[in-house]
Amino acid sequence: MPQSKIKNRKSKIDWAGVRLFAMDVDGVLTDGTAQISSDGTETKSFSMLDGHGLRKLDHAGILTAWISGRASGATTVRARELKIPHVIQGRIDKLAALQALARKLALSPEQCAYMGDDDIDAPAMAWAGLGVAPPDSMPAALAAADYLTQRPAGRGAVREVCEQLLAARAGAGANKGEGSKEKGAGSKTP
Numbered sequence: 001m002p003q004s005k006i007k008n009r010k011s012k013i014d015w016a017g018v019r020l021f022a023m024d025v026d027g028v029l030t031d032g033t034a035q036i037s038s039d040g041t042e043t044k045s046f047s048m049l050d051g052h053g054l055r056k057l058d059h060a061g062i063l064t065a066w067i068s069g070r071a072s073g074a075t076t077v078r079a080r081e082l083k084i085p086h087v088i089q090g091r092i093d094k095l096a097a098l099q100a101l102a103r104k105l106a107l108s109p110e111q112c113a114y115m116g117d118d119d120i121d122a123p124a125m126a127w128a129g130l131g132v133a134p135p136d137s138m139p140a141a142l143a144a145a146d147y148l149t150q151r152p153a154g155r156g157a158v159r160e161v162c163e164q165l166l167a168a169r170a171g172a173g174a175n176k177g178e179g180s181k182e183k184g185a186g187s188k189t190p
Contacts, residue, residue: 013130013146015168019111021057022065022086022098022124023158025075027117028134029066031154034074044074047154053162054082060166063105067097069120095123115161117141117153132161 026032029050035043054064065086066079072089079087091097094116102112110129116122117137125131125144133145134153142148147164149157 014110015130015164016172017110018062018113018130018165018168020063020065020102020105020107021113021115021161021165022067022101022128023115023132024094024117024121025066025068025072026070027137027153028115029078029154029158031152032117034072042072042074044072044078045154046078047156047159049156050154050158050162051078051082053159054084056166057162058083058085060169062165062169065098065101067091067094067101067114067124069094092120094121095127098124098127113161113165115158116144 023029026034029046030044057064063086064084065088066075066084067088068075068090069092070090075089076087086101088097088101098112098114102109109127112128113130113132114121114124114128115132116125117134119138119140122140122144125133125141130147131145132147132149133141134149134151134157136152137145149160151157151160
């Protein structure tokens with residue numbers, strides 16, 4: 001597995017052990033901007049590459065979650081479109097939200113990955129077995145990260161992590177003499 005360009009908190013990242021990939025929305029799945037019109041309508045741009053990567057994780061049996069500090073109709077629509085099973089909006093305490101979700105799913109911190117870009121994401125990133133940040137993140141998120149993506153937020157950063165997780169799982173299965181756990185062909189919703 002490629003290592004981050006930043007100094008890792010841990011000597012080795014266990015990509016294959018991740019069972020839940022949770023992430024912030026704004027500044028991770030988007031470039032951190034939102035367009036708000038005079039009538040209050042909000043739009044955001046989401047990467048099709050990221051969407052396809054998240055669908056691939058679902059087919060491989062890796063759970064996904066979005067934990068956003070603010071509620072957004074655009075986020076709700078995109079999450080529904082991608083069939084994201086766990087969507088938590090309006091939660092500023094990302095650590096508490098991630099810990100509660102992990103307890104509900106009976107997962108240890110080591111089985112969780114969290115990707116964020118800002119100060120409020122850093123505690124969740126530090127708690128998770130794998131903390132990930134896009135390269136243009138705020139200093140607190142960069143300091144908490146185990147891995148820094150090469151691709152920017154909203155432009156394939158999430159897909160990069162998805163591919164790492166899938167490659168690690170395939171490698172772990174090959175090492176154990178197991179086949180792929182993939183359910184089938186990818187979804188038509190990128």
